[in-house]
Amino acid sequence: MTAVATRQIQFREALREAMSEEMRRDPRVFLMGEEVAQYQGAYKVSQGMLEEFGPRRIIDTPISENGFAGLGIGAAMMGLRPIIEFMSWSFSLVAADQILNNAPKMLYMSGGQFGCPIVFRGNDGAGGQLGSTHSWAVEGLFSNVPGLRIAIPSTPYDAKGLLKTAIRCDDPVFFLESERMLGNKGPVPEEEYLIAFGVADIKRAGTDCTIVSFGRPVHFCLEAAEKLAAEGIECEVIDGRTIRPLDIDTIIESVKKTGYCVVVDQSWPFGSVASEVAAQVYERAMDYLDNRVYRVCSDDVPAPYSKVLEQAMLPHAGKIIEAVKKATYLA
Amino acid sequence: MTMTDPKTALQPVDRVEARTRLKWLRDMMLIREFELRTMQAYQEAKIGGFCHVYIGQEACAVGCIAAANPDDPVITAYRDHGHALARGMEPRYAMAEMFGKTGGCAKGKGGSMHFFDRRTRFYGGHAIVGGQTPLGVGLAFATRYENEVLERGEKRVTLCFLGDGALNQGALHEAMNLAAVLELPCLFIVENNRYSMGTAIERGTAMAHDLSTKAAAYGMPFYQADGMDVCAVYNVMKKAVDRCRAEQIPAFVEIKTYRFKGHSMSDPQKYRSKDEVAEYEANDPIRRLADALIASGDLDEKAFRALSQGVRDEVRDAIAWAEKSPEPDPATELYSDVVREPFGPYGPTTLPEMCGHEPGAIADEQ
Structure with missing residues (x-):
């Protein structure tokens, strides 16, 4: 731990704070995914965000991972800063073409013309007796792909600092959370901080x-x-x-x-x-x-x-x- | 809609001057000449990889893009040369890209199937069938977001081109559903050339005889045009574009067209008859527009020959320029443009020569 803090908050609250702070700071940032708005988040990560930011920036989607992942990438090509929530990274497999072909390679294929400043985030790893289709740890699979960054925090403090960095990043970031840790509490300071990528x-x-x-x-x-x-x-x-x-x-x-x-x-x-x-x-x-x-x-x-x-x-x-x-x- | 009889005049175009139709003619002729030279260069092994030419379909890109505004985003599939040129990319950057040279529109990193042009808001050439359609919806989302959340810009529409082969990809159906439920101004423009590679549309697509059913499933307005008549394409697209812009809704457009050449450069075309090809070639959209302009007295054979010479010269110059453009240097280019924020082995990003190397001068986006 690099900071001394007395306040203890949950992992999910740290994620929410990171997104909310960045959305207040930059109107180009929006959150889209299944159940992120009216349901208040399938895992309550985005609880209350619809109320603060409204339906134009907190956007519910149908169950169409390939479609809304691609929508986010198209919006990022035009300069918006999407946060796309996968309820589980296991479901990202149906969006493979978008997240592996388009997001990480657009800048290269376009010869430097169209970047893709987008964050894909959601639960990764075994959730607890969910069986094989819902228990993907995608880091092995996706870390093989050049052009993307993969962040995988273990504490609320790291989660907040890394997610803020991810949202400000000009390149695509895969942000891997864990359903089993969302309720974990840890010290997170009130004041703003960011954690750089590539620093263990x-x-x-x-x-x-x-x-x-x-x-x-x-x-x-x-x-x-x-x-x-x-x-x-x-x-x-x-x-x-x-x-x-x-x-x-x-x-x-x-x-x-x-x-x-x-x-x-x-x-x-x-x-x-x-x-x-x-x-x-x-x-x-x-x-x-x-x-x-x-x-x-x-x-x-x-x-x-x-x-x-x-x-x-x-x-x-x-x-x-x-x-x-x-x-x-x-x- | 009925297909216009090739022997009769083209659809009359409202409020379009003859000189505009002459520009359409030249645009189509430029694409045709560019593609003929592309085929030649491919046979000479100056172009590698997969290469798909647009010959026969020129009226689609030219008619559609003429109906849109210059700041409306455009995105398409891998048969992308015609759209890039119709949108205003200079032929030399397109040719150099296929030659794999640094002067290419993507510095030789994309190739024939991945043309991009920020200046003309051409968001690419995308090579996984249907994969561009969710991106198109995202472009439409972004234009609406700019209007309504960032409170800037005019109402825009996105032209999202696809082939009939994409009709059966899940991506398209997800994209259409999202565009409908989120009310996004995206025009799904199907260039129906009747074959997805070698599979006739009837063999692969349910309700192929009536694609309005696809639009109906998502509650979108449906438009249909004869793709061998650029004036008909323009007329239909103008209506569609104007409505989608005003109401900020999606639409589905079918343009009936035909590709005169094979799917790619290596297609023996055993799935269709020579008679069928000849029948469509007799309905050549370029010849038809030229004949109509001659009939109306806006063009004569001499002027037509001059136009032909003009596009030949332009494409010849493009090839010469592309040949002279340097090969990319692996020492500097291999690891650049992977990321915008360099880390590890990755170097910085630069824009292609086409963009003038000045990020700020190109677009205020990104």
């Missing part, structure tokens, strides 16, 4: 093993680090905060200090964010490693419904503790 946050300092993570699993890493500390292993937990750009420098600096690295990522292991971090660590710090990099990802299976099976599939503190012990030759 060391959520816990340590000397024995580097743990890198993104989004919700950061909390599992902190839980694991707490338990490991009781056993005398001091882990350094790095919250990447953005995947693109990736703050590899902070990660390398830590690995050079600890000599060990575990990457925790809720996407699937094959071609994952964890794989990319591991590859970059090998490229940049091979000689500083005293063991191979260990990855903790979701298991390489479709997300199951059963509570037991789902828990078995997802990253959790137990898996992280095991990986750290293996990485540091304690197991």
Whole structure:
């Protein structure tokens, strides 16, 4: 944490504050998506915003992700600053052509003529027994695409600062939230602040093993680090905060200090964010490693419904503790 | 509507002077000549990738764009050369783009299917069938937003062109529904050339004989025009544009046309007969307008030959210019224009030469 604050607010309130502040600041910003207006947000993120900003700027859509994602991109090409809410990133798959072909490549294909200053945001990762179609962690899939930025906050403080940066960004940003964290409370100062992209946050300092993570699993890493500390292993937990750009420098600096690295990522292991971090660590710090990099990802299976099976599939503190012990030759 | 008999005069055009119709003729001739030279350059391997020419459909882009204002956004699919030229892109920037040169309208990064021109509010050439239609609705959303929230600008309409092949893409139906429920001034202009690649419209599209049903499903006004008669296209589009502008509503326009050449440069055309092609070629929109202008005394054969020579010279110069334009330098161009705010390996963005390299001078948007 970089700021001292006494006020505690929910993750969803932090997101709402970020959007509302930016909408007050810039009339080109609008929010569009399913149930964002009259319903007050499927997850109450946009609660009260219709009342403040009116129906011209808080806009309900039909269930047409491909259509309204494309609408947002067209509006961004003309200089507006859309925030497009996906109720779940799982539903963004039906908008793949718009969000992967058009948003990130328009500037390049038009030879620098038409940029796409747009934010797509919504819930990412397992929501809790939703089955495979609703449990997508899209960061593995989408971080393969050049031209976009991916932000994935783990705390209300980071969520607010990163979302404000996302809305002001002249390029497309995919903003990955988590339904499981929307009610989490954390300190958020009253005064305005922004968090730059590509700047990781060391959520816990340590000397024995580097743990890198993104989004919700950061909390599992902190839980694991707490338990490991009781056993005398001091882990350094790095919250990447953005995947693109990736703050590899902070990660390398830590690995050079600890000599060990575990990457925790809720996407699937094959071609994952964890794989990319591991590859970059090998490229940049091979000689500083005293063991191979260990990855903790979701298991390489479709997300199951059963509570037991789902828990078995997802990253959790137990898996992280095991990986750290293996990485540091304690197991 | 009935298709105009090619042997009879074109539809009379209200309040359009002969010199305007002469400009339409020249615009169509320029597109025709440009496309013939494009085919030639493709065969000479000066142009790569996929390439789709507009020959036969010239009256669609020219008639529609003539009915719109210069600040009305225009967007289309991959068969985009005609729209870009009709909108006012200089042929040399279009040709250089296909040659993959730095002087191209997208600095050689887009190619034949991805033409863009900020100065003329041409929002592209889009190559995934139907993918441009939600973008078109977004352009219409933005014009309305500018009027009503930002309180600036005049009422505008968006011309969103598509082919009949896009009629069965989900994107179009989502886009039409959104335009209807959000009341956005987007004209969905279907250039019905009867074939989506090699599939005849009847084989792929329900209710192909009556596309007004598509408009009815979304409660939009429906318009239809003979796409081989530029005057008919203009007349119908003028009505549609004026109504959509005034009422800020969407509309659906079918323009019955035909492409004289294959779908792309590699199409053996086994799905249609030579007789069918010949029948449509006899109904050539350029010849028809020229004949009408000659019949009305506004053009003679000598002037027509001069027009022909003029467009030949212009396209020849475009090719010469494109050939001289430098190849992009990977050291500077590969990693530029990926993002507006550089990070990591990505460099800064610059506008193409066509735009004068001055961001502020082009448009106040963005």
